[in-house]
Amino acid sequence: MKVRRIHITGASGSGTSTLGEALARQLGWGWVDADDYYWLPTTPRFQQKRNWTERNQAYAAAVRATAETVASGSIIGWGPDAEDAFDLIIYLGLPTDIRLERLRRRELARHGAVNEEFMAWAAAFDEGDVTIRSRRRLDQWLGKRTARVFRLEGDLTVEARVAAVLAQM
Numbered sequence: 001m002k003v004r005r006i007h008i009t010g011a012s013g014s015g016t017s018t019l020g021e022a023l024a025r026q027l028g029w030g031w032v033d034a035d036d037y038y039w040l041p042t043t044p045r046f047q048q049k050r051n052w053t054e055r056n057q058a059y060a061a062a063v064r065a066t067a068e069t070v071a072s073g074s075i076i077g078w079g080p081d082a083e084d085a086f087d088l089i090i091y092l093g094l095p096t097d098i099r100l101e102r103l104r105r106r107e108l109a110r111h112g113a114v115n116e117e118f119m120a121w122a123a124a125f126d127e128g129d130v131t132i133r134s135r136r137r138l139d140q141w142l143g144k145r146t147a148r149v150f151r152l153e154g155d156l157t158v159e160a161r162v163a164a165v166l167a168q169m
Contacts, residue, residue: 003087003169005063007147008072009138010092011125013099013106015161019092020072022158023165030066034059034073044111056082074133076141086147090165091138093153096126 006023008016017033024031037059040048050058060081063069075082103122107114121133128134142149150168152161 004068005086006070006088006090006165007075007086008070008090008092009074009142011094011099011135011138012122012133013103014092014094015102015158016072016092018158019090019161019165020070023162024070026162026166027068027070029068029070030062032059032062032069032071034071034075034078037062038073060085074138076133076137083141084146086145088165088168089142089145089147089149090168091142091149091151092161093151094155096123098155099125 008020008023010016017035020033021031023029035046037055038050039046040050042048049055056078059075059078063071063082063085071086100119100123103119104114107118124132124134126135128136130137130140148168150165152164156164
């Protein structure tokens with residue numbers, strides 16, 4: 001089967017958006033990021049969630065807007081139109097300490113301060129249960145997908161990650 005739609009997922013700070021954008025650019029494909037649909041555009045960002053129905057419809061339409069698309073972010077619970085729209089799902093795994101350091105740097109660059117509540121939420125990913133955004137919940141979700149899943153673990157460069165994904169196609 002020819003890969004036409006790729007979804008990249010993982011914990012916050014694992015690099016899903018960075019890889020998604022780089023891979024789409026390399027392939028000349030469209031790119032969408034779940035955060036652009038989950039959150040309403042506010043200043044500062046990430047303050048107000050979008051209506052579930054509006055979000056899911058807009059996201060599913062964006063994924064299908066081009067013949068070949070790379071999507072990034074978490075879409076657990078967004079419904080089958082979004083969740084099963086892909087031929088290949090890439091899971092990015094990264095050690096917690098590296099993810100949290102990346103998130104701290106990003107928070108400082110974006111907001112000039114670190115939101116400790118957000119950091120605690122992000123730190124809970126690896127050990128959390130299925131009631132929160134966690135590795136366990138993501139593993140369950142991945143097990144129910146119709147797409148092939150490729151797990152890409154470790155602190156690799158963006159270029160190495162792009163090459164690894166291209167080798168899966």
